[in-house]
Every structure is written in structure tokens, then in C-alpha cells.
Amino acid sequence: MTVHPSLQPYVDAWTHSIEAISELVVPLAEGEWNRATPCPGWSVRDVVSHIIGIETEMLGDPRPIHTLPRDLRHVVDEFTRYMEVQVDVRRHHTAPEMTSELEYTVIRRARQLRNEKRDPSTLVRGPLGEQVTLELATRLRAFDVWIHEQDLRTALGVPGNLDSPGAHVVQDILLAGLPKVVAKEAGAPAGSAVVLDVHGPLEFMRTVRVDAEGRGSIDGTPSLGPAVTLAMDWETYVRLAAGRVRPHAVADRIKAEGDQDLADAILRSFAVTP
Structure with a gap:
């Protein structure tokens, strides 16, 4: 059974962007993972860690128990603290560890999305634990991975996919x-x-x-x-x-x-x- 027609565009956009991200980072040398991105305080490794972390939460995996350092200047409120945990817990992971976890997470999430049978109006857990519809959650994941794909492209000097399926999802959300x-x-x-x-x-x-x-x-x-x-x-x-x-x-x-x-x-x- 395929996903609901209202979810399919977002699943397609997510798939396109997440695969592009994998293609970008798999060949990187260890030092390239430390390149700064347009996200304040986040390196290439940190952006990929964020993506892995949120996707594992969408899979229902428990959040890591982790205390953040006190000297992270870009962590300024509850939202950024929440997002930083999945990032900081992976800060010392090696390039092979990062790419292996990303690949495994993408396989699991793609299977979950491919087998999705719930109604788009079903309430699911969103960031910070709030309840959102499955359709909104899927839409926001398509948005997030495309934006972060562009962050990685900027950091690595590899422009592209500015008119991909994810770009159209982002256009609608930003204009709203x-x-x-x-x-x-x-x-x-x-x-x-x-x-x-x-x-x-x-x-x-x-x-x-x-x-x-x-x-x-x-x-x-x-x-x-x-x-x-x-x-x-x-x-x-x-x-x-x-x-x-x-x-x-x-x-x-x-x-x-x-x-x-x-x-x-x-x-x-x-x-x-x-």
C-alpha cells in the first residue's frame, strides 16, 4: 500500500533531499566534517547529526540522555537546547561513524514512510513533544532536510538542487x-x-x-x-x-x-x- 496522496509529495521531496545529503557527505575526508555551515555554531558534522537525531525521533527511538556544555553560545532558549542534544552527543563521532548511522537511519525512515498507512490527520509527536498531524510532520521533515541540504552545499561549495521537489515545499512554507x-x-x-x-x-x-x-x-x-x-x-x-x-x-x-x-x-x- 502506498502512502496517502496528500503525503506523497512530501515523502518524495524528503527522499530526494536526504539522498542528496548522503551523496554529499559520504566522500568527505575527516577534516571536511568540521567545516562551518550557515547554521550558527554548527559544522557539517553537526548538521548531519541534527538530521539523524530528528529522523530517529520520528522513528520513535528514545532521545539520548545527555548534559550539554555550558559554553555553547548558539544555545539560547528551550528550542535550541532541545535541538542541540542530538548534535552534541555526536560531536566526536568519526566520519565512518557518521555516514554509517546516516545510512542506517535513512533506510529505516524510508521503510517507515513507504509503509505508512495512518491517516494524514493522525496526531504524532513533533519537536519539543507537541502533537502535530502526520501530514504537517512529514511536510516539515521535507522542509528541514532541503534547508539543511542547502546549508551543507554552502559549506562544501557544491551548489545545486535549488529547484528540486524540496524547494517547492520550502517555497510554500516560507511564503506562508x-x-x-x-x-x-x-x-x-x-x-x-x-x-x-x-x-x-x-x-x-x-x-x-x-x-x-x-x-x-x-x-x-x-x-x-x-x-x-x-x-x-x-x-x-x-x-x-x-x-x-x-x-x-x-x-x-x-x-x-x-x-x-x-x-x-x-x-x-x-x-x-x-
């Missing part, structure tokens, strides 16, 4: 967070509109509209006379919205027209991932 950025975080005035124009491997234009009550919504209809138009390439959009880079570092890749103060406020709040 844009109305809050514009209307709430940046405080765009009621009745205004902000246009996002993205080009490159994925091309799209979206308009965020702020209603009379200050609530934001997003659609694909062009706006006449928007307060702000932001144009950038897809890779820059992902890096900004996923919190991998600050606006000033990619200013030469962003074109902002209209109210510059509002544009700056939007860009300062652009990251929508934890």
Missing part, C-alpha cells in the same frame, strides 16, 4: 510566513500592499495585502502602486527567510523600491524559521 512579517513585525500600514518578486531557479511574484484591521494576507495578484517592491533571486530569498544571512550581507542582491523605511523594517524581520 510572509504576511506576519509585513503586517505585524514590520508594521506595514493598513490598506497597504507589499510585492515580492523572486527570480532564478524558482520564479514567482506574490503580494502581501494589509487590511483595515492590520491583518496580512498573500496572493499572486499584482498590486497597483504597492508601498514596497522587493526583488531578489531565489537563493537570496531562501537564505534571508530561513535566517541564514542578514540583509546587509546580501544588500547587493536585493532591489527595494518604494518606502525605504518600510522595506528596511521588512528585511530586518524577514526570517520566519526558528
Whole structure:
């Protein structure tokens, strides 16, 4: 029996990205596992450790009992503490240990997903122990592995897969967070509109509209006379919205027209991932 049709796109995206990650890291020399990634405080080894850890939790494996060091400056709240445990417990694992565990975890998870018979609305355990639907959990795993695939590609200098199945999942999730950025975080005035124009491997234009009550919504209809138009390439959009880079570092890749103060406020709040 195949998985439910609503889960299949996310399973396909996850599979594509996780296999790409394996292909990236299997040939690495020991020293290359220590390369810094765009994730604060995380090396290539740490990103792979995070992926292994979360996938084993999705399999129902118990979390390791582990006390974190006190000098990890990137661990700042309960969420980052939770995520760091699976990473720090593997910090001294060798390259063969990492690739072997990754391979075994991928085999187990692929089998689990292939044999998934539960309804997409079934509640399962999500990060930090909260209950989420199976569909959302599967969608978020597709999102996470693609984002981390790109982190690894950046660290290793091997660009690619910017238009893969996972990229489309990421596009939908990041865009869903844009109305809050514009209307709430940046405080765009009621009745205004902000246009996002993205080009490159994925091309799209979206308009965020702020209603009379200050609530934001997003659609694909062009706006006449928007307060702000932001144009950038897809890779820059992902890096900004996923919190991998600050606006000033990619200013030469962003074109902002209209109210510059509002544009700056939007860009300062652009990251929508934890």
C-alpha cells in the first residue's frame, strides 16, 4: 500500500533531499566534517547529526540522555537546547561513524514512510513533544532536510538542487510566513500592499495585502502602486527567510523600491524559521 496522496509529495521531496545529503557527505575526508555551515555554531558534522537525531525521533527511538556544555553560545532558549542534544552527543563521532548511522537511519525512515498507512490527520509527536498531524510532520521533515541540504552545499561549495521537489515545499512554507512579517513585525500600514518578486531557479511574484484591521494576507495578484517592491533571486530569498544571512550581507542582491523605511523594517524581520 502506498502512502496517502496528500503525503506523497512530501515523502518524495524528503527522499530526494536526504539522498542528496548522503551523496554529499559520504566522500568527505575527516577534516571536511568540521567545516562551518550557515547554521550558527554548527559544522557539517553537526548538521548531519541534527538530521539523524530528528529522523530517529520520528522513528520513535528514545532521545539520548545527555548534559550539554555550558559554553555553547548558539544555545539560547528551550528550542535550541532541545535541538542541540542530538548534535552534541555526536560531536566526536568519526566520519565512518557518521555516514554509517546516516545510512542506517535513512533506510529505516524510508521503510517507515513507504509503509505508512495512518491517516494524514493522525496526531504524532513533533519537536519539543507537541502533537502535530502526520501530514504537517512529514511536510516539515521535507522542509528541514532541503534547508539543511542547502546549508551543507554552502559549506562544501557544491551548489545545486535549488529547484528540486524540496524547494517547492520550502517555497510554500516560507511564503506562508510572509504576511506576519509585513503586517505585524514590520508594521506595514493598513490598506497597504507589499510585492515580492523572486527570480532564478524558482520564479514567482506574490503580494502581501494589509487590511483595515492590520491583518496580512498573500496572493499572486499584482498590486497597483504597492508601498514596497522587493526583488531578489531565489537563493537570496531562501537564505534571508530561513535566517541564514542578514540583509546587509546580501544588500547587493536585493532591489527595494518604494518606502525605504518600510522595506528596511521588512528585511530586518524577514526570517520566519526558528
